[in-house]
Amino acid sequence: MNNFQQKRKVAFVTGATSGLGLAIANQLANEGYIVYGGGRRQPRESTGANFTYVSIDVTSDTSVLRAKDFILSREDRLDLLVLAAGYGVSGSIEETPMEEAKAQFEVNFFGVARTVQAMLPVMRAKGGGKIIVFGSVAGKIGMPFQGYYSASKFALEGFVESIRYEVSPFGIDVCVVEPGDFKTGFTDARKKIAPENSPYREKMLTVLGIQERDETHGVDPAVAARRIVALAASRKFPIRISVGPLFERFAIWARRFLPDALFEVFYRMNYKL
Numbered sequence: 001m002n003n004f005q006q007k008r009k010v011a012f013v014t015g016a017t018s019g020l021g022l023a024i025a026n027q028l029a030n031e032g033y034i035v036y037g038g039g040r041r042q043p044r045e046s047t048g049a050n051f052t053y054v055s056i057d058v059t060s061d062t063s064v065l066r067a068k069d070f071i072l073s074r075e076d077r078l079d080l081l082v083l084a085a086g087y088g089v090s091g092s093i094e095e096t097p098m099e100e101a102k103a104q105f106e107v108n109f110f111g112v113a114r115t116v117q118a119m120l121p122v123m124r125a126k127g128g129g130k131i132i133v134f135g136s137v138a139g140k141i142g143m144p145f146q147g148y149y150s151a152s153k154f155a156l157e158g159f160v161e162s163i164r165y166e167v168s169p170f171g172i173d174v175c176v177v178e179p180g181d182f183k184t185g186f187t188d189a190r191k192k193i194a195p196e197n198s199p200y201r202e203k204m205l206t207v208l209g210i211q212e213r214d215e216t217h218g219v220d221p222a223v224a225a226r227r228i229v230a231l232a233a234s235r236k237f238p239i240r241i242s243v244g245p246l247f248e249r250f251a252i253w254a255r256r257f258l259p260d261a262l263f264e265v266f267y268r269m270n271y272k273l
């Protein structure tokens with residue numbers, strides 16, 4: 001390995017086969033990082049993926065450890081871990097089967113926890129690193145008919161707040177990113193639970209229509225990628241940042257400062273509830 005290669009930072013991005021993770025992995029590679037990007041499927045050639053693909057299913061201990069071993073067979077450290085693997089389940093709280101609710105947490109929450117557990121020893125051994133976890137606006141505001149998705153993202157907020165105290169003595173920074181709507185594969189990958197005879201069906205389909213319209217008119221993932229790459233290079237590493245449409249960033253702000261009842265009125269109006 002020559003001096004130049006030694007100085008290049010090593011990044012691992014999960015969820016790099018589509019959407020936000022793909023854009024971030026590509027942008028990191030363009031900025032000179034050595035990038036490993038993971039997912040269950042290989043990124044299609046048309047995506048222009050310019051990083052090393054790593055097969056990973058974040059719901060499996062064996063798969064996550066195999067991904068770690070693959071990276072460590074080629075690199076002696078990990079400077080940046082971006083955890084973007086995730087998907088959404090939509091449906092009423094009452095009608096979403098428990099196995100779907102658990103599967104949601106298995107990817108969005110335990111998938112992050114499992115990958116962090118596997119990679120932290122590598123970062124600690126080399127004296128530090130940065131971890132960026134993908135939360136959501138839905139992790140700050142409970143979304144109608146996305147209760148289990150919201151809950152999985154709320155859980156990540158607490159996870160990140162807690163872990164920061166534990167790992168900062170080892171030179172490791174952690175941040176949760178809260179995206180608003182971005183135009184990615186997320187909408188097509190969403191699992192929808194709306195039984196024909198459901199008493200929730202009509203309202204759910206109205207709300208889902210609004211949510212999916214906002215997603216398909218969402219921001220280009222390249223915008224988030226630039227922000228994340230700048231964050232990775234920054235010495236200031238906040239607990240959380242929000243990215244995406246101004247209105248949604250405003251909603252996070254409003255959720256924090258408005259009384260609960262007033263915020264609920266505002267959100268009901270937005271979703272015609």
Ligand SMILES: NC(=O)c1ccc[n+]([C@@H]2O[C@H](COP(=O)([O-])OP(=O)(O)OC[C@H]3O[C@@H](n4cnc5c(N)ncnc54)[C@H](OP(=O)(O)O)[C@@H]3O)[C@@H](O)[C@H]2O)c1
Binds near residue numbers: 038057084088187
């Ligand atoms: N798009 C938005 O508007 C939005 C808003 C807020 C938050 N987010 C969050 O941003 C993150 C990225 O989402 P996106 O919008 O980029 O969606 P996306 O285009 O559907 O990408 C999701 C990625 O997650 C990976 N993934 C899903 N299940 C996995 C598993 N079991 N193991 C490994 N990888 C898995 C997928 O890869 P494979 O299918 O190849 O496994 C894919 O690369 C998610 O955490 C999402 O919740 C997105």
